[in-house]
Amino acid sequence: MGAGHAHRLYRHGHSPVHALPPHTKLAAVFAFVVVVVSTPREAMWAFGLYAALLACVAYTARVPAGFLLRRLLIEVPFVAFAVLMPFVAEGDQVTVLGVQLSVNGLWGAWNVLAKGTLGVAASVLLAATTELRELLLGLQRLKLPPLLVQIASFMIRYGDVITDEMRRMRIARESRGFEARGIRHWGVLAKSAGALFIRSYERGERVHLAMVSRGYTGSMPVIDEVTASRAQWSYALALPCAALVVCLLGWTL
Amino acid sequence: MSAATGLVAAGAIAVSLRGARRELDERTAPLAGLVAAFIFAVQMLNFPVAAGTSGHLLGGALAAILVGPYTGVLCVSVVLLMQGILFADGGLTALGVNITDMAITTTVVAYAVFRGLVKILPRTRRSITAASFTAALLSVPAAALVFTLLYALGGTTDVSIGKVATAMIGVHVLIGIGEAAITALTVGAVIAVRPDLVHGARGLEQRLKLRVNGELVDAQAPLAPAAPRASRRGLWLTGLVASLLLAGFVSFYASSDPDGLEKVAADQGIDQKAKEHASADSPLADYGVRDVDDTRLSGGLAGVIGVGVTVVAGSGVFWAVRKRRSTSQVA
Numbered sequence: 001m002g003a004g005h006a007h008r009l010y011r012h013g014h015s016p017v018h019a020l021p022p023h024t025k026l027a028a029v030f031a032f033v034v035v036v037v038s039t040p041r042e043a044m045w046a047f048g049l050y051a052a053l054l055a056c057v058a059y060t061a062r063v064p065a066g067f068l069l070r071r072l073l074i075e076v077p078f079v080a081f082a083v084l085m086p087f088v089a090e091g092d093q094v095t096v097l098g099v100q101l102s103v104n105g106l107w108g109a110w111n112v113l114a115k116g117t118l119g120v121a122a123s124v125l126l127a128a129t130t131e132l133r134e135l136l137l138g139l140q141r142l143k144l145p146p147l148l149v150q151i152a153s154f155m156i157r158y159g160d161v162i163t164d165e166m167r168r169m170r171i172a173r174e175s176r177g178f179e180a181r182g183i184r185h186w187g188v189l190a191k192s193a194g195a196l197f198i199r200s201y202e203r204g205e206r207v208h209l210a211m212v213s214r215g216y217t218g219s220m221p222v223i224d225e226v227t228a229s230r231a232q233w234s235y236a237l238a239l240p241c242a243a244l245v246v247c248l249l250g251w252t253l
Numbered sequence: 254m255s256a257a258t259g260l261v262a263a264g265a266i267a268v269s270l271r272g273a274r275r276e277l278d279e280r281t282a283p284l285a286g287l288v289a290a291f292i293f294a295v296q297m298l299n300f301p302v303a304a305g306t307s308g309h310l311l312g313g314a315l316a317a318i319l320v321g322p323y324t325g326v327l328c329v330s331v332v333l334l335m336q337g338i339l340f341a342d343g344g345l346t347a348l349g350v351n352i353t354d355m356a357i358t359t360t361v362v363a364y365a366v367f368r369g370l371v372k373i374l375p376r377t378r379r380s381i382t383a384a385s386f387t388a389a390l391l392s393v394p395a396a397a398l399v400f401t402l403l404y405a406l407g408g409t410t411d412v413s414i415g416k417v418a419t420a421m422i423g424v425h426v427l428i429g430i431g432e433a434a435i436t437a438l439t440v441g442a443v444i445a446v447r448p449d450l451v452h453g454a455r456g457l458e459q460r461l462k463l464r465v466n467g468e469l470v471d472a473q474a475p476l477a478p479a480a481p482r483a484s485r486r487g488l489w490l491t492g493l494v495a496s497l498l499l500a501g502f503v504s505f506y507a508s509s510d511p512d513g514l515e516k517v518a519a520d521q522g523i524d525q526k527a528k529e530h531a532s533a534d535s536p537l538a539d540y541g542v543r544d545v546d547d548t549r550l551s552g553g554l555a556g557v558i559g560v561g562v563t564v565v566a567g568s569g570v571f572w573a574v575r576k577r578r579s580t581s582q583v584a
Contacts, residue, residue, distance in 0.1 A: 145266075145267070145270055147270055147282060148266065148270065148327070148331065150282035150286065151282055151285045151286045151289060151327060151328070151331050152286070152289075152331050152334065152335055153286070154282060154283055154285070154286020154287060154289070154290070155286045155287075155289035155290045155293060155328075155331055155332065155335060156335065157286075158286065158287055158290040159290045159293050159294065161290070162287070162290045162291055162293070162294040163293075163294045163297065165294075166294050166295075166297070166298065180299075180300070183434075186300055186434060186435060186438060187438055189298060189300055189435075190435050190438030190439040190441070190442055191438070191439075191442040192298070193295050193298060193310070193435070193439045193442070194438075194439045194440070194441070194442025194443040194445075194446070195442065195446070196291060196294065196295065197288075197291055197295075197319060197439070197443055197450075198443060198446055198447050198450060200287045200288060200290060200291035200294075201284065201287065201288065201291075201320075201450055203287055204283045204284040204286070204287030204288065205283075205284070207283040207287065208283040208284065211283060
């Protein structure tokens with residue numbers, strides 16, 4: 001069962017970071033990202049310090065650097081736009097290696113790249129040290145509407161099932177010699193998507209009936225209530241607090 | 254601004270949670286969850302455009318038409334939320350921008366256009382398909398427009414808005430049409446098999462006829478009560494909130510940078526085609542935002558006037574449509 005229910009980003013371990021209650025970790029990551037985003041972009045050294053802080057967390061969590069860096073690659077398509085900025089922005093121009101670049105554009109690109117990378121790194125660390133179910137419990141502890149958490153948990157639980165169903169449909173198509181090459185084949189693919197919707201919806205109806213027959217009345221029972229002690233909170237919040245100090249220094253210096 | 258869009262997103266989700274309960278009652282959690290999983294999966298289904306390139310569905314319009322606007326907003330938001338937390342897609346602080354843009358704008362615009370068209374067109378399957386085509390087609394540039402506005406509000410780099418639009422065009426010109434074609438085809442496929450599942454096509458079914466002694470007579474009314482019509486008031490409120498927000502944003506922007514607004518107007522035609530990818534540019538909208546400063550307060554007045562005009566015009570259209578509907582029902 002482990003294969004289906006542990007997501008790809010999770011890395012099993014028993015480090016102090018793994019052991020923290022999930023909602024403290026969620027709060028810490030969120031606060032950290034907010035602090036990073038509100039740092040002035042001119043304070044380059046501050047971003048170096050942030051990276052060092054994250055490296056400390058990764059070390060404590062025993063997440064290898066290679067793992068973290070590979071996961072960071074997910075960011076690449078999203079920051080491609082940032083690379084264009086120096087070329088299209090207006091304002092003062094500088095010449096680097098014979099290419100005209102905008103000073104403001106360079107700052108903007110740096111801004112997006114640095115803050116984006118730090119944010120993604122923090123999320124990757126969170127996902128690597130927290131199990132999915134724990135994450136959902138944490139969201140619930142953070143007072144997200146229970147219905148929303150339930151929907152999210154169903155999505156997570158059945159995401160793999162539906163994706164598998166889609167994969168089987170693709171195999172069925174391919175074993176009949178179908179290969180999507182262009183717009184002409186959209187009809188077939190769209191019919192697959194339609195069939196997938198019907199299957200998902202009907203599965204949802206069956207799941208609901210199964211739940212009702214087991215006594216579901218509109219809310220899920222919480223079996224393992226997690227609470228965080230003061231020590232755990234302070235441990236988790238050490239990261240955003242340290243970041244906050246750096247941020248304040250960045251504004252004053 | 255990130256916080257502002259976060260608030261907008263939170264409000265919209267709260268409204269949707271209520272609405273979804275009305276659309277699906279206690280079945281909300283499993284059904285919406287499964288539909289979210291479907292959207293998550295269908296975003297991975299690649300549609301080849303030409304040799305080597307392919308696109309995928311964004312799903313906002315599709316969700317709105319298939320399961321209704323509230324559930325649609327919820328599903329797409331949940332998908333974005335999970336992508337943000339788990340797959341570090343687009344970043345956590347960009348969630349507000351992301352949800353406002355990808356989940357709320359596309360779904361609400363698509364659903365409004367869809368309902369409007371369905372009302373005008375004859376009640377056939379073909380017109381449902383045509384309506385979903387147009388709805389998806391319009392929802393994508395609407396999202397792009399909102400994104401450009403958000404970018405104009407939050408961007409600290411002085412990339413001109415026209416250039417932002419142009420930079421997005423090269424990659425995204427086809428996506429709007431592609432999304433529309435795929436959405437229409439998918440809706441058509443679902444209608445052909447289970448028309449009762451398509452939220453937007455409720456009431457389309459033919460009455461059952463029995464052949465008694467060679468002539469057709471109406472069968473007894475179906476046992477299941479007719480599905481409750483989507484609340485018009487909710488739709489109207491959503492539209493009102495959306496127009497309020499848009500008007501407010503535009504006015505703020507106008508007071509802060511009149512040149513830019515002219516540029517937006519000039520580039521309007523181009524903007525219509527530009528479309529940002531799922532969360533491709535979201536960090537931009539978010540990282541590097543600055544709060545709107547007080548000097549723009551004067552713009553508030555213009556905003557209020559604009560909102561007033563929007564409200565009056567919108568309500569007028571709404572009442573006209575409703576009046577026509579009720580008279581046609583009587584007739």
